[in-house]
Amino acid sequence: MTGVELFEGQRARMFGIAYRMLGSAAEAEDVVQDAFLRWHGADHAKIETPSAWLTKVVTNLCLTRLSSARVRREQYVGPWLPEPVPTAGGALGPLETVEQRELVSLGMLVVLERLTPPERAVFVLREAFGHQHREIAEILEIDEAHARQLYSRARRHVTEARRRFPADRAQHEAIVRRFLAATMQGDVAGLERLLAEDVVSWADGGGKITAARRPIVGKAKVLRYLLGFQRRPELKEVSAEIVEVNGQPAWVLRWKWVTAVFVPELDGERVTALRLIINPDKVWAVTNRRPA
Incomplete structure (x- = not known):
């Protein structure tokens, strides 16, 4: 399998991570493109697990964008809302359960805006993509105890703000x-x-x-x-x-x-x-x- 084929096999997942992190489909597409440029310039022989490598790159690109996004959104005219994405075609992955649908809802993305960038990264990787705390710690280059603390704080903030999501x-x-x-x-x-x-x-x-x-x-x-x-x-x-x-x-x-x-x-x-x-x-x- 070529490097391009490996990347394309991960594209949907990378977009899903970036969109949940940023609340913007346009910025998520830009992050995926930036990740491709980094992948294109990398030595693939030294990358043991392409999916893990790309997840780390995308997450860190999103963290950089989130830091500047807060300033832009404070200057935004009127309320800032996430970009809507049609999901019937599977653009954001499977949405068969109540939990999966809630995690990409506009209401949830608004709640995630209240988190710090690291809290948001940990919450998205854990809740939406099922990463273990050890894996998240490696992605963010922090220790596992810190990753658990970030997740605990993020989950507490989300739980306080979330409403009951329709099951039917x-x-x-x-x-x-x-x-x-x-x-x-x-x-x-x-x-x-x-x-x-x-x-x-x-x-x-x-x-x-x-x-x-x-x-x-x-x-x-x-x-x-x-x-x-x-x-x-x-x-x-x-x-x-x-x-x-x-x-x-x-x-x-x-x-x-x-x-x-x-x-x-x-x-x-x-x-x-x-x-x-x-x-x-x-x-x-x-x-x-x-x-x-």
């Missing part, structure tokens, strides 16, 4: 479809039944598309926000479909040159969070048109 995929999609229909039709009673009292809505336009620059908090305010959307005259020209994004059903709304991804987060049968990604630089994985 069919029921989850049925609720999302009802919610979409109620929103598009301006069904006040239907929306009131579906929205949780403490629901929060975030919109990420990145300063490029008009969007709310602060979270909208509470059932009454979110209801007004959704009804305002429904009253807009261009709604008649909007096409809407349900697509699996980050392991969960989401709306993809298209109007002229604008594409928006609207992801409802559920707790039981109530919508507890709404995440609208409308920044054109962030929906490229859905539109298959990466920005120049």
Whole structure:
């Protein structure tokens, strides 16, 4: 097997690690490309386990990017949300269990933003890819006790912030479809039944598309926000479909040159969070048109 073939055999796994680490499909692709350049220049005869070597390279490239990403995101216009990735085709690996789907959900990626870069690396490698603490310590070049401490802190932070993730995929999609229909039709009673009292809505336009620059908090305010959307005259020209994004059903709304991804987060049968990604630089994985 050639060096290129060995690398391509690991590409999907490397993208999965980088995306979970960075929350950005574009940056994850760039990391994989950087890893290829390093692989191309390496002496393959001295690499005993290519998968382990590439995992270490990708993880450390992500750690470098995370350090500078925090500064950029502090200067971001409005709320920063992860880039949505369609997952029905297996882009992020198998998502057959509740745990697998939760670990790539937008809600989880937002929670992971609160971790330090080393905590995030340890959590992703352990929870999503099943690495042992000894292996993680070797990847990060720290001792095993430190790796365990980082994982313990990361898991505690995640546990405190996570909500119950829907176990029944069919029921989850049925609720999302009802919610979409109620929103598009301006069904006040239907929306009131579906929205949780403490629901929060975030919109990420990145300063490029008009969007709310602060979270909208509470059932009454979110209801007004959704009804305002429904009253807009261009709604008649909007096409809407349900697509699996980050392991969960989401709306993809298209109007002229604008594409928006609207992801409802559920707790039981109530919508507890709404995440609208409308920044054109962030929906490229859905539109298959990466920005120049």
